[in-house]
Amino acid sequence: PAGQLRLLDRKRLELARALATNPRLILLDEIAGGLTEKELPPLIELIRGLRDSGVTVVWIEHIVHALTAVVDELMCLALGRVLAIGDPQEVMRSPEVIEVYLGSTFVLGEAS
Structure with a gap:
């Protein structure tokens, strides 16, 4: 089954x-x-x-x-609002996506 x-x-x-x-x-x-x-x-x-x-x-x-x-193509949403859309790597580097999902102190490429 x-x-x-x-x-x-x-x-x-x-x-x-x-x-x-x-x-x-x-x-x-x-x-x-x-x-x-x-x-x-x-x-x-x-x-x-x-x-x-x-x-x-x-x-x-x-x-x-x-x-x-x-x-x-990747679309990132937060609370039903489009934050970014486009090439996946560009979307992941979007300042708004980083701010919403990782916080303002996160620096791409740096380990905390």
Whole structure:
């Protein structure tokens, strides 16, 4: 039964069910949530494969490094307001994104 599958395999099954109808667009809502760092790469590769096959992927996620490994464009929101949109690396360097999510004393590239 599907309930006995590992979390990563359940997420793969969810994706397979969604893809059964050959969609042109797929919405992913925090699909990486609950996965370990070791489990993320296979999921990232699967999503990258979807994107490369021509499926438009709209992915809502808090695990930012998973997003930046796949997406061509990143939108960062805070309380429903768009903080930045564009190239993932540029969005992550946006002063407003840094201020809201990391605080004003954070310096990109420095460990605290």
